[in-house]
Structure formats: C-alpha cells, structure tokens
Amino acid sequence: MADTVTIPEYDEEQEEKKPQPIDRQPVKKERAAGFFRRYPIAKWALALLAVVLVVGGVLVWHYYSVRETTDDAQMDGHIDPVSARVSGTVVRVLADDNQFVKAGDLLAELDPKDYEVAVQRARADLADARANSSAASVGVPLTSTTSSGQLAAANAGLEAARREIDAATARVQEAQANYNKAAADLKRMTQLVQKDEISQQQYDSAVAAESSARAALEAARAAVASAQGKAAQAQAQAESAQTVPQQVRMMRDRAGAASAEAEKYRAALAQAELNLQYTRITASVAGIVSKRNVEPGQVVQAGQPLFSIVDLDDTWVTANFKETQLKNMRPGQRVKIQVDAYGREYDGVVESIGGATGARFSLLPPENATGNYVKVVQRIPVRIRINKGQDPDHMLRPGMSVVPTVFIK
Numbered sequence: 001m002a003d004t005v006t007i008p009e010y011d012e013e014q015e016e017k018k019p020q021p022i023d024r025q026p027v028k029k030e031r032a033a034g035f036f037r038r039y040p041i042a043k044w045a046l047a048l049l050a051v052v053l054v055v056g057g058v059l060v061w062h063y064y065s066v067r068e069t070t071d072d073a074q075m076d077g078h079i080d081p082v083s084a085r086v087s088g089t090v091v092r093v094l095a096d097d098n099q100f101v102k103a104g105d106l107l108a109e110l111d112p113k114d115y116e117v118a119v120q121r122a123r124a125d126l127a128d129a130r131a132n133s134s135a136a137s138v139g140v141p142l143t144s145t146t147s148s149g150q151l152a153a154a155n156a157g158l159e160a161a162r163r164e165i166d167a168a169t170a171r172v173q174e175a176q177a178n179y180n181k182a183a184a185d186l187k188r189m190t191q192l193v194q195k196d197e198i199s200q201q202q203y204d205s206a207v208a209a210e211s212s213a214r215a216a217l218e219a220a221r222a223a224v225a226s227a228q229g230k231a232a233q234a235q236a237q238a239e240s241a242q243t244v245p246q247q248v249r250m251m252r253d254r255a256g257a258a259s260a261e262a263e264k265y266r267a268a269l270a271q272a273e274l275n276l277q278y279t280r281i282t283a284s285v286a287g288i289v290s291k292r293n294v295e296p297g298q299v300v301q302a303g304q305p306l307f308s309i310v311d312l313d314d315t316w317v318t319a320n321f322k323e324t325q326l327k328n329m330r331p332g333q334r335v336k337i338q339v340d341a342y343g344r345e346y347d348g349v350v351e352s353i354g355g356a357t358g359a360r361f362s363l364l365p366p367e368n369a370t371g372n373y374v375k376v377v378q379r380i381p382v383r384i385r386i387n388k389g390q391d392p393d394h395m396l397r398p399g400m401s402v403v404p405t406v407f408i409k
Helices: 012-017 025-038 041-065 113-194 200-241 244-278
Strands: 067-069 073-083 088-093 106-110 280-282 287-290 305-322 334-339 344-353 379-386 402-407
Touching: 073 402, 106 305, 113 200, 113 244, 244 280, 305 402, 334 379, 379 402
Parallel strands: none
Antiparallel strands: 067 402, 073 305, 088 106, 106 280, 287 305, 305 379, 334 344, 334 402, 344 379
8 A cells, every 4th residue: 555644734723822923123223212312412423423434535535636646756866977088097096985075176186197298299399380380471471572573573584685686686677788788889899890990999898898797687687586585585584483473372371281280289289288187087066976986006098987976966856656647747836755764854846747658768668569468557757856955964865765745736
C-alpha cells in the first residue's frame, strides 16, 4: 500500500494563542517625541549645527575658490659661471666656496709674464708701423712737388724743341735760297768763263760760293734733324712726366697702406693689453661663490669654468601649476609664499606664465601620436617675484622648496 499524508486539522483556539507581530514605528516616533519633549533645546542645537555646517561649507568653498596653491615649487635664481678668458698657470686663488664676493672682486690670478712680453712686442711693432706711416705720409707731398716740377720742365723742353725745329727749318729755307742763288751764279759763270768773258778768278769765286752755300744748306738740314731729335726726346720726357698723377696716387696708396698697418698693430696692442687684464679673473656679479674648480699651479685653458656665483639679489619662485589651475591666473596677482626651511611667509606677485609645459622642454618629450594615449595633467611653470625688502639677509637660496598660494580673485 502507498504511504498516506495526514493533514492536521485547524484549531482556532490555538491560532489565537500564538504571539502577534508588534508595530515598532509608532514606538520610535513616540520615543523621539518624548526626547524632544524632555529636551526642547535639542531641536535648536540641531538646527544651529546644520546652519554652522552650511556656513562652514560655504566659507571653505569661498576660501579655496579664490586661491590656487601647489607644493611643486622652488626658489630660483641666476647662477653665473666664471671662466678663464685666456690660458695660463694659476698663481693665486683668492675665493673659496660659500664666500660672499662683490662685483669686480679678484677671484684668481694667472701668471702675467707671457702677456707682459706680448704687450711690449706689440708696442714695438706699433712704433715701427707708425714710423713707416709717417715717412710714407711725408713722401706724398714731396713726390707731388717733384713730379709736378718734372712735368713742367718736360713740357717747357718740348716747347723749346719745337721752336728750335721751326728756327732750324727757317735756316734750311734760307740756306736753300742761298744755295739756289749760288748754283745759278755758278751756272752763269761757267758759260761766261767758257767764252772768256770773265776771269778765272771770278769763276773760282762763284764755285767757292756755291760750295759754301751747299755746305750751309746741309748744315741747316742737320740742325733740323738735331732739333727734331731733341723734340722727340722732349716728347718722351713729357710723356713720362704725364704719369705724375699716377705716381702721386701710388704714393698716397702706400701711405694709406702704412697707416692701415699702423692701425692693425694698434689693434694688436689693444688685444695684448686686454689679454694681460684677463689674467686677473674677477667676479662679474655680487653673490656667493660655489663650485670652485681651480687650484694654484693649475694650467687652465680659455673658456674653462673656474667658479660659479649665485646672484642672491635677483631671486624668484618657479611654481609648476597644473594646467587646470591656470584658468583665472594672470600676471600681477598677489601671492603668499611659504618657505619650508623657515616656516614663514613672504609676499609676492605673479610675474609671468611659462610659454610651454615642462614636458615640452624635457630631453625626450612625449609623442602622443604613437602608441596608446593616456591623458596626463600637465604642469606649466609660473614665475613669481618676491616683493623687495623682505629678504635683506639673503636667506632665500635657489633650490629651496616653497608653497605659493596665488589669489586669483
């Protein structure tokens, strides 16, 4: 036989005896009402607490809404390197690390003997060049005067030779006329002596007169040739004298070259004197000496760094604010600067905002166009200038950590 299930019968009396659930809400409300009835001031305390929380929240929001602060900030300043401008052996070192120096103070000195000799040699070269320049300058008017006289004499000689040619030509014409007459007379005398109409003596006289006239004609012609030779010589001298302007110009060019040579040696002397001055290494600015890299007896080269000077008269704060903090930041805004080292605050102003983020100036700037891109909030350097007169003892040093707070409103 199959198993049977027995269902118990419903008993109303037992059901009524079971405990019923209790409604606790009215009980809580009654207890709260009883508490506030017993302590009526509690309502006002809670209301006052709520008002204080709201007001405090508003004040806190207002406080931080007009301020931007960062702890990524340091003091900054100029660090001026001092280098040797000439090479040499160090004979004295007069400054040490952490020593305060003024602008122009002697820091070190190189052996000046070689440079003193160079100055003396440059002075001797300059004196020689000046002498040559003076001689060349004096030679210009002398050459001009002498050459001008030679030109005038050559022109006068040429003119005299031309007049002598004219005179010789006139004498030739005269001698030619006398010869023609003597020749004509001799021809007539020859006819007459053949007819015995004149004496032999008269004929001989005519022959002698004709010979004399012929000789005079030849002499006159020779005089013309001589005069022409003298004229040619005078012409050559005159043509040679025509180069006087070129000779004067050449002498002036030589004088200019000598003067330029003197200027070159004058510049060489100035450079030698400067090199002698550079053996004394001085401070370019006032500040604290740091990183001394030189010792007596050391041979240094031109451009070798020997010291670094920290200029404490020109310091500022470089604060790296997040790009999300720069929305309302402007140059000229007031700043409170807390210095970690001294636990005090300084007043300052925002001087300028950097032109690019720090990542742009890093050795390996990020390239967002390659690989997976992860957005990172960038920081931009902000220069803050500390108001003057707050650090008379130069306690603020570059590199100190500070916390600036900029009042943006």
